[in-house]
Amino acid sequence: MELDPLILSRIQFAFVVSFHAIFPVFTIGLASYIAVLEGLAFKTRNPVWTKLSSFWTKVFAVVFGMGVVSGIVMSFQFGTNWSAFSQASANFLGPILSYEVITAFFLEAAFLGVLLFGRDKVPAGVHLFAAIMVATGTFISSFWILAANSWMQTPAGVEFREGVFHVVSWSEAIFNPSFPYRFMHMALASFLTGGFVVAGVSAWYLLRGREVEANRKALSMCLWLLLFIAPAQAVVGDFHGLNTLEHQPAKVAAMEGNWETSRNVPLLLFAIPDQENQTNHFEIGIPSLASLILTHEWDGEVPGLNEVAVEEQPPVAIVFWSFRIMVGIGVLMILFAVAGLVLRAGGRLYKTRWYLQGMRFMSIAPFFAVLTGWFVTEVGRAPWLVYGMMTQAESVTPSLTGGMALFTLIGYIVVYALVFSAGVYYLMRVLYVGLEDADDEEHASDRPARPFSAAHVPFEIESGSHGVHQAKPANEGGH
Template sequence: MDLDPVLLARIQFAFTVTFHIIFPSFTIGLSAYIATLGVMWLRTDNERYHRLMRFWTKIFAVSFAMGVVSGIVLSYQFGTNWSRFSVVAGNVVGPLIGYEVLTAFFLEATFLGILLFGFNRVPPGLYVLSAAIVAIGTAMSAFWILSANSWMQTPTGHEMRDGVAFPVDWLAIVFNPSFPYRFSHMLNAAYLTTGFVVLAVGARYLLQGRHVEDARTMMRMGLWLMAILAPLQLFIGDQHGLNTLEHQPIKIAAIEAHWDGSKPGALVLFAWPDEKAEKNLFEIAIPHGASLILRHSYDGLFPGLKSVPPQDRPPVLNVFFGFRIMVGIGLYMIAAALFGCFLWWRGTLWETRWYLRIVSWTWWCGFVAVIAGWVVTESGRQPWLVHNILRTADAISPVPAASLLGTLALFVICYGIVFSMGIYYINRLINKGPEDRVIQPEEGVPSRPLSGAGDAARDAIGQKG
């Protein structure tokens, strides 16, 4: 059997980036939540916020470490598997990734040490400030990564010389046409992902009758956040879609499974797109619905998949179903948030066990929505790696298919082990729950509470206090 090295390289990168995106989408939001808890602790002097801050910092420490480890591999793959991409786009993408390291990662690493081990070693104000700076750093990291990826979707601010992109306007490169929409959409998704996890953990404790006051605080904060951000995500996503229609219309055609651009687009609720026959099977659709959403006109037209040759079309199944998974989860989040607020307003939230059970079981929804969104974004860009500049098939390194297959198998094994251990340890921390711990003082040293993240680090290496 002949193995396709391009397909294997794509699968390998897709696997590693899908694994990696799970952790930044959680830590970006979680760092902001920890900083918020810290500010509320300083303002109210309520020990509950302090206790929750230390509890979630433990989980953040594990998630952040897993995100760093899984992300390092991606940078190496640019050189090992995608060397032609590095040659063509490295002058633009390389500095953007470098800026992420210089401005965001160093900032996070510096103040993360204070957050993890500085409790009772630095003043409370500085401790909370370190949490806020870590939150800013994670958002800055998303800024630069989304800028680089958005440039690959809508490249501007460069000139081509002998097939190589050279930057001529860094402001145009950084703030390329799709960047504001993609950055706001991803950042909001990260906060929603964390908000839903916090909501689920609070519901889990209430169902178990443990940490009741802490659980209620988590649920109240999670519901407030989601009641605002979940509907907002619907608006941001709509604007993002309109921007994509302007710059990448074939991606929109794949999202809508819209084949014939000479006819108004139907809003396809479900179908099985048949790429060979160039039609949809088992279609359930609202006539003219896509035209109303995308063109704000009942008979509005937009390009269909048939407007370009088959070799210039993205894989329709991936994009079509990925988009519907993302939107379906988004609508569920809106419903869960608004109904939870309604129960809260009626004073029955804590006793409505069926609602608590549902949200405690669906903690994973935000992660799946983020992954589905990235499938739509990256698969929808195909066959281009850098839109209208470099095709994916032309960007690969001359690496034998057998080597790609072997390393892919190793990645699956190693990442499976790391992921399983990380989830197991995070679940252990959640099972333990928020608590105050005191380490026994040495002779002549006053006792002090143990830093939550420091406790996590010591537990991880078997030195339990």
């Protein structure tokens, strides 16, 4: 069987991006949380805030390092697997990615050192400033990366001449039609991810009676944040969907599993898309609800995939189910945030074990939501790499062979499995130590080493079916 370099390159880039995406979406939200903690510590001089900040800064450093390692590879792949695209888009993407490194990565890296090692070596105000700069750097980085990716979704400000994109308006190219919605959507996703992880870990510590005061404060802060951010994400997602309907109707049609352009389109809760026959099987839906959501009218017209040539349709099943998983997790997030408010009002927030256990497991839910959201965004754009202007087939490196793509794909999987296993193992050790030692690290050498067991952390490391280490929630009494 002949290996297709295009398919393998798509799989390889999807693997690398999916692996990388889970780290920045967490660190962006966590960096802002650490900056808030540092501000509270600076203002109140309460050691609880310092203890929380020191602990989560350690977690941030580990995850930030894993994100850097996994992210460097993506830029190389543009040259190795997508050289035709790199050459065509260099006038725009070259400067954009350079700005990201100069204005964001250097800022984060420089001040992260002060944040990690400067607590007792620089004035408190300088340490707070470092925390703010790290948080600012994460948002600057996401600004440039999303500007680049949004331009590929809704290209603007360029002319495509003789196989090369020429920038005619930098403002239009950077602030392209989908950028504001996608940037806000990702920013809120980052806050949701950071909030649920901190809340989940804090709930796990409370279940074990560890550092009760500090973890109650952390859980309370995060639940107030989630109570507003989770519904806000649904509203922003609605605006994002309307923007996508305007500029990428085929993607929306795939999300809805809608084949025929029509009115009073139902919202499908379940269906099995059959792209070969251009239909669905076993549909279960709510009448007219898709029309209402997408057009804000009960009888609004929703485009169908029949408006697009078959060869220009995205893989419908992946987009259809990824969208439903993302929305389902979003609804679950809102329910947990509201349940937290109800329990808080009844004075049962820190005593209700089922809720604390649920928050433990919800700490990994945002990562699945982010991944499925990226699947909708990227797979839904197929077969275009720059929507409506340059296809994936036109973008792949001409001299790339299937064997070369397969070899590098296997190499990335092996290396990333090792990086992920080592990173998660060290992260679990940090979580096991917890907050007890976060405020007196200078005496760490005087204490005997503690025995470490994966059973003592909120997630345990075990081998997956293919030998790749995975992180999964651990039950108190075993599986």
